[in-house]
Amino acid sequence: MGLASRAAGRGGTSAGALDTLFRVALLFFGLWDVQTQTVANTKPTYIWQTGPWGRCMGSECGPGGSQSRAVWCAHSEGWTTLHTNCQQSERPSNQQSCFRVCDWHKELYDWQLGAWNQCVPVSMRNVGVPRPAVCTRGEEGIQTREVGCVHKSDGVPAEDAICEYFEPKPRLEQACLIPCPRDCVVSEFSPWTSCSKSCGMGLQNRLRWVLAPPLFGGSACPNLTEFRTCQPGPCEGEESLHSLRVGSWGPCMASPIRQTREAREPKPERKAKRDRQARLERQGKRRKNKEKKEVKENKGERVKDRVRVKGRMRDPETRELIKKKRTRNRQNRQGLKFWDLQVGYQTREVTCVHRSGSTAALSQCNQQTLPVTYQACVIPKDCEVAEWSDWSACSKECYDLNGRMGQRTRTRQVKQFQVGGGAECPELEETEPCSPQGEGIPPCIVYNWRTTEWSECRVDVLLSQQDRRRSNQTGLCGGGVQTREVYCVQAPTETSSNLSSLKNKDGLRPVNSDLCLGVSPNTTQLCHIPCPVECEVSSWSAWGPCTFENCQDQSTKKGFKLRKRKIMNEPTGGTGNCPHLTEAIPCEEPSCYEWLLVKLEECVPDNDKVCGPGTQNPQVQCVNSDGEYMDRQLCRDAILPMPVLCEVPCPKDCVLSPWTSWSLCSNTCSGKNSEGKQTRSRSILAYNAGDGGGQCPNSSTLQEVRNCNDHPCTVYHWQTGPWGQCIEDTSAPSANSSLSRTGAGVGTNEAFCTVGMQTRKVICVRVNVGQVPPKKCPESLRPETVRPCLLPCKRDCIVTPYSDWTPCPSSCQTGGVIKKKQSRKRIIIQLPANGGQDCPEVLFQEKECDASSVCPGYRWKTHKWRRCQLVPWTIRQDSPGAQETCGPGLQARAVSCKKLDGGPADSAACLKFAGPMPQLTQSCQLPCQDDCQLTTWSKFSSCAADCVGVRTRKRTLVGKSKKREQCKNTQMYPLSETQYCPCNKYNAQPVGNWSDCILPEGGRVEGLLGMKVQGDIKECGQGYRFQAMVCYDQDNRLVETSRCNSHGYIEEACIIPCPSDCKLSEWSNWSRCSKSCGSGVKVRSKWLREKPYNGGRPCPKLDHVNQAQVYEVVPCLSDCSQYVWVAEPWSVWKVSNVDLKENCGEGVQTRKVRCMQNTVDGPSDPVEDYLCDPEEMPLGARESKLPCPGDCVLTDWGPWSRCPLPCNLNSTRQRTASPIRQPGAEKQCPSTTEKETCTLNTNCFYYSYNITDWSTCQLSERAVCGVGFKTRMLDCVRSDGKSVDLKFCEELGLEKKWQMNASCVVECPVNCQLSDWSSWSECSHTCGLAGKLWRRRTVIQASQGDGRPCSPQLEQWKPCPVKPCYSWRYSAWSPCKSEGARCGEGLRFRNMSCFVSDGSGKDPGSMVDEELCGDLEQTVDGDKQIILQESCTVPCPGECYLTEWTVWSPCQLSCISGDDLGFGSVQVRSRAVLAQEPENLLQCPEQEWEPRPCTEGQCYEYKWMTSPWKGSSRQVWCQRSDGLNVTGGCPLTSEPVSDRSCDPACDKPRSYCTEAGVCGCDEGYTEVMTSDGVLDQCTVIPVLEIPTAGDNKADVKTIRALNPTQSTANLPGRSGRTWFLQPFGPDGKLKTWVYGVAAGAFVLLVFVVSMTYLACKKPKKPQRRQMNNRLKPLTLAYDGDADM
Secondary structure, eight states: OHHHHHHHHHOSTTHHHHHHHHHHHHHHHHHHHHHHHHHHHHSOOEEEEEOOOOOOBOSSSEEEEEEEOOEEEEETTSOEEOGGGSOGGGOOOSEEEEEEOOGGGGGTEEEEEOOOOOOEEHHHHSTTSOOOSSOSSOEEEEEEOOEEEEETTTOOEEOHHHHHTTSOOOOSEEEEEEOOOBOOEEEOOOOOOOOSOSSSSEEEEEEOOEEEOOBTTOOOOOOSEEEEEEOOOOOSSOOOOEEEEEOOOOOOBOOHHHHHHHHHSOHHHHHHHHHHHHHHHHHHHHHHHHHHHHHHHTTOHHHHHHHHHHHHHOOHHHHHHHHHHHHHHHHHHOTTTSOOOOEEEEEOOEEEEETTSOEEOGGGSOOSSOOOOEEEEEOOBOOEEOOOOOOOOOSOOSBOTTOOOEEEEEEOOEEEOOBTTOOOOOOSEEEEEEOOOSSSOOBOOOEEEEEOOOOOOBSGGGOOTTOGGGTOOTTOBEEEEEEOOEEEEEOOSSOOOHHHHHHOSTTTSOBOGGGOOSOOOOSEEEEEEOOOOOOOBOOOOOOOOOEESOTTOOSSOOEEEEEEOOBOSOOTTGGGGSOOOEEEEEESSOOSEEEEEEEEOOOEEGGGOSSEEEEEOEEEEEEETTOOBOOGGGGTTSOOOOOEEEEEOOTTSOEEOOOOOOOOOSOSSBOSSOOEEEEEEOOEEEOOOTTTSOOOOOGGGGEEEEEEOOSBSOOEEEEEOOOOOOEEOSSSOOOOSOEEOOSSTTOOSOEEEEEEEEEOOEEEEETTTEEEOGGGSOGGGOOOSEEEEEEEOOBOOEEOOOOOOOOOOOHHHHOSOSOOEEEEEOOEEEOOBTTOOOOOSOOEEEEEOOOOOOOOOEEEEEEEEOOOBOOOHHHHTTSTTTTSSOEEEEEEEEEEEEETTSOBOOHHHHHHHSOSOOOOEEEEEEOOTTOOOBOOOOOOOOOSBTTBSEEEEEOOBOGGGGTOTGGGOTTTSOSEEEEEOOOOOOEEEEESOOOOOBOOSOOBOOOGGGOOOTTOBOOSEEEEEEEEEEEEOTTSOEEOGGGGTOOSEEEEEEEEOOOBOOEEOOOOOOOOOSOSSEEEEEEEEEEEEEOOBSSOOOOOOBOTTSOBEEEEEEEEEEOTTSEEEEEOOOOOOEEOSSOTTTTOEEEEEEOOEEEEEEETTEEEEEOOGGGSOGGGOOOSEEEEEEOOTTSOEEOOOOOOOOOOSSOOTTOEEEEEOOEEEOOOTTOOOOOSEEEEEOOBTTTBOOEEEEEOOOOOOBOOTTBSSEEEEEEOOEEEEETTSOEEOHHHHHHTTOOOOOOOEEEEEEOOOBOOEEOOOOOOOOOSSSSBSOOEEEEEOOEEEOOBTTSOOOOSOOEEEEEOOOBOEEEEEEOOOOOOBOTTSSEEEEEEEOOEEEEEEOSSSSOOOEEEOGGGGTTSOSOBTTBOOOOOEEEEEEOOTTOOEEOOOOOOOOOEEEEETTEEEEEEEEEEEEEOEEOOOGGGGGGOOOOEEEEEEESSOBOOOEEEEEOOOBTTBOOEEEEETTSOEEESOSOGGGOOOOBOOOSSOOOSTTEEEOTTSSEEEOTTEEEEEOTTSOEEEEEEOOEEEEOOTTOTTTTOOOOOOOOTTSOGGGSTTOOSEEEEOOOBOTTSSBOHHHHHHHHHHHHHHHHHHHHHHHHHSOOOOOOOOOGGGOOOOOOOOOOOOTTO
16 A cells, blocks of 8 residues: 555556556465465474483593483474484584583682673563653663673683582572652742842842752753842942952962072082081071170179189080080971971962953052062972881780781881971871791680589579568578689690699689680579478388287286388488387287187087087187287197187077177277277077077177277387487598498488498387386387498688789879779689688788879970061062061971970871871061061959959060050050959759669678679669759859859669569468369469569469469379278068067168278278268168078178179179078078179279379479479279279289379579679760760579569669860851952951850850860861861952852652662752853853762652632642752642633633633622623622611611622721622532522421421320339459459
8 A cells, every 4th residue: 555655646657557566466475475385284394303411421520521412303293203304414413522510610610790780671671561651669670790600710701501510600680670760959049139239230149059969860950040130220430340359379489599509509419508508507606696695794804704614614524415415405306307398489460350251451450559479388298208117026926726816017107297288198007917927836825714613502592572481491492593603714725634723823813704705604503402301101000919029038028019100202311210110008918929810610519410509610820919920839828719609590599690790999098088899799680489499689688898909098109319410430440531422312422531420319208298218118129329420521612813913004094093903802612511621701802003104195395486487589579668578477396296204206106196286387477667566465364253353464565666656556556455354153953864763882792602692682772863963154154063062963862662572372271182082183272462563573374363373283092991881780670561470571670871981990980971982882771571480591692793804794793691590391491692694884894094194293392493293193993984992903903004203393483683783884975964874784694484583774874973065166267358359369267266065966055265175185076187267269240150069958868758769868069150240141150069978868758839829820839848848859740730721711800710710700799601601791799788786777677789880898888797699600500508508498398397297296195114224233344353
């Protein structure tokens, strides 16, 4: 189409031909493309493909390796084919040479990282990514860099694979942020300056300054200056067009005569000549002095004689002394040694300048006297220094194993100081770290930490405030705290044993702790005192039989009944402290062996009858007093039990049951009021048959009683006292020098030296009576009273040698007013024990320092000013008054460096220590004939008193000035000055906050070994706090506090509250075991009594009701047989049928069943029935058939046999009874066996052990924490879940595989330990109100467990005495003034004054007398270079020039919405252009601004501000977030509109253009619109007039139309308020308030209708309401807080 259109444009004739040609070309290309595709599709394409290169292989490292890869032929569709299908000529290589990398190549090759290139926007790299239209935070970009592998030594590139072998290739690109462009921000314009001319045409300027520079491509800064012409009025005379301008001073040049002379002479000759000239001058002076002397001598003969006598007295020695003194004075002057001062001259040019800037002839400038064009100056010379000296020896003379290095220095001397503004001297001293070089350098002394031995373990420091054990601390055990002291000592030079190192005094001498590196060992640790294991004994056994005291010696006939108990554990210290284990009761008829009745055999009737009376033979066994079976021969003397009479009932006889066993004895002994009794009983099983059978006995004979335990209640036992002290046994041979203790209780590895003896007291005691004679107790059981023991070795006290004396502080630091002291100390390493040598009492010594020598110091000494040198006469000969040798010149002086003691010193020392060098030259004035010369002012006279009188100072005329009349004019040259005496009134007032509350010193209690123990520092109580006092004079200037008679502080008492620990109750009693049979738990607890406060020990964790309750839970095992059912014998049968004659048949028997507490002696006291197992309760009644005469009588059923395990229904259990009375004729005995099926959990049970949970950790009553034990118990549980007696499990032989006891740890409540307060620091400020003294302390031992936490106050402060801050400050620069000319180069001056301030930075300060700054170095804001004058430029009239630099703007961050973008901060300053002539504007220089980076910038936001509309316009400006109006900074895209215009224009009367862009009417007029919505006219709207109180027509309300052309303000008598009702807006639409009024009217109408309906409606009957809505009682929910 493009070709066709062009062709058509050229001419219509060729259009058809070209179109045909184009179609033919398209057809040809299409056919060719089809043919190509056909050929390509008919012949398949095969290509070579390659795999990745393999690993580089080779026998040697380096470039000789080779690597291979796979090469194959593939079809273009991806499948592999034969190699022959691919072109063999194009086959890629499958091998190549490579660089074989080895590990040592890592030292040779490395990645070389290039610098990051410029950040390129992502949108420029990626075509599809659009650039953001509005930049907010910045544009994302990418920056790249070059990375390559190179050879480290020469940087030659290498293959990347070498470096990739060791480290991955660093990234080549990274994301970056291109910040948004920031436009230049400038301030508002200043007000217009005054007109540059007082008449004629001038210029006014107004300026602004740069606040923020353009950044990141932002728009440049606009013009900082605006000009406008001004014309104050026409000039009366001819306007001055020319001005005299002085140029800047030229370079300082030597005198022309001197230059000529020096140019002719060679340099060595010049120097020799200078020396010769100086020597001649000195000789000339001496001649003059001699002539003067001779003149004086002629005055009197007496003087001449005296001089002659003096001359004769001068011997050679005196002359030599005088010569030396002159030489020394000459050397001290050092006139030309370092300062080769040459006074030269410099000139300047004076020109006449036209207002247009062109130069005119001097005659055009009608000035009477021309300015001076020459002045004296010092020819500048640069500083010259000598070569560096050799390096000093290294400050470290040994090899430091810790790698710390020494220093060495070198210096160079000044050959020539800079003068006349020459180049300053470079550094004169250089320092570098060094290590000593060479062989045989000894290693440096190494210092190590050493510790004393740990102190004794102390438990008392862990007790809480309320613990009762604080009052009695004996026997405390368990966890505790022990301390030791840590000190630094010199390490031994070679490895040695502990013994030799103890003897090595240097190895023990304490040194400064700063010499020891590394962390110091801890000074406190937890420890453990093993709690003594109390002796546990079993309960008493039953009383044994009466036996001889000694069965081997039965002659005494003295017998005892014994009862015994056993020790159940291993108590601490052996069994010596256990209670007595045997008690004895004296008895009669003792015997050592007795017959024991095992059982009675069956009753055998006499005379081989079937029934009737018979006997039972006893089965006996011989036993000793302990119940052990013995040989029967031993009982041959004992009484053998006799056979027992019995009876086998016949069929008609009465049948009795067998006797029960004898009950337990009712008392353990017999006395006056108590007697031991035993009972047994039997019952009637069947009655006799009438008169034929044996009669049943009376009921009284069914029970028998016998005496028992008839011995008296007098119990004796041996009582032992504690073992006494181990005393050396002199009778025993001396033991080895050292014995090791092996089995003595809790002893440590203590060494023992000798064997000693211990004794104890043993007495015989009668229970409840006291000591009795020893014969009352069994002598054979008497305990031992003496035993051997081991005496521990004596241990002497070991102390370290005294440390070296602490160095005396140098007196030059503080002025040496206070006497300094030095101290030394020694430390106890080992405390004495076992009678060893005591420790020395003195461990710390102190002495006053010797008077120290004067501190080395240096000062500059200034010498006299030399004569005033003028500019050479050849230069000033053309100037007026040149014939006189007078006028301004320059004079120099020598400066030398002195020590404080007056000796000479090198000037480099003064440069280093004495501050900048004093001024070497000053301008001077040689007075001319007409000049008046005066002395300098004297000091003011002293005042007699403050505020009284005046003080004066004076000066006088000198020389010829005294006679000149013009000099006597006291108005021009006043000779005295008077001022009132200063009126000093001072007032003191407090300043600043109160300090921390500080306890008085000396609250510390010395602990053992000087070590801190817990709680030994007084941390609370009454202290004092301080507030600084400040003193001001009558001008509100800060002065020394001593002027106000104040010592600088006010203090008041304060209280530091003492910490109160959490207070808990005492332990409650243990609860009853939760189970009466088997294992349960018992609990005891503590309750919260008082919460902690003021940093006391915290409470344990709170429970669910916010109460601190501490529990202890231990398992308990209740003996299942401790409560047993006891059944009395069955009562007599009560037969229920009528067959009373036979006294047999159905009947009932009853008996009492009681629950009783079981003891060793059997059931004792009845208890509540619930304590016994209800399942095992015996029957209290039974129904059965009472056998009739002739019936078979059986015994009661025996116990059931045990079911065989495992339980199944095929197994049974049985019980049996045996016949007592055989049946009569034709009668049978019933079955004597009863069986029942075994059923699981009914009568057949499995048994297993059950393990309880662990108890809480149990501690000794005397322990607070530490190692305790926890226990658990085994319980035997039946298969139905019931706990039963352990014997059931034990009988089955079940395995007990559990550990019943284990050790455990209760965390110790370690209180926080803090170090002592450090000494008070230096004042944080040398002067001012804000100075503070600080002292600090550190945490030595952090709190652990429930210990008292650390106080948060680890530092305290108090104010320093307030001192005024004096400083030197500059005054403002004076206006620039060019001497003798109207413009050009001039000078400006400033003064340096002494100011006082309070150091807060807010106080601007007040000027005071310079004497108060006399002790200060002359520096201003740290700058030692004092500059009181500088050159400046006074612009000529008409000249265009730059202002001075503005101050640096506030530091500004690059940020968005307060977020720092990370591009740093910047500040800027600028110079604007000032113009004076409209014609010279083109010659003005360019304005200047310069930025610089800064820190701690502020983030500013910029936003557009607008004023209300005024007509069709409003003001729009940009404002910074700190309220400053600026230009720039606000985004131009969001700038509000400042002008609005209506179309068509609002040209109707009373109309204006509204904000909506349509025409509206003024207030009081309404709009009348045309049909197309255009304003037609503004008409006045009706006005409602409300009359006021002053209106005499108040009773008449009128609505009238006003004349539209007449202003309502001008109507006569119109004093009311006017409301304009304007329903339509400027656009012709109804206003919003009209809709509001309509809506209100509608709501009012609905309300009226509703109220009318309700008023007319018939009311219903009132229903009685239930009072169910009564107020519920207010319930306070208790949240468990104890503070509520």
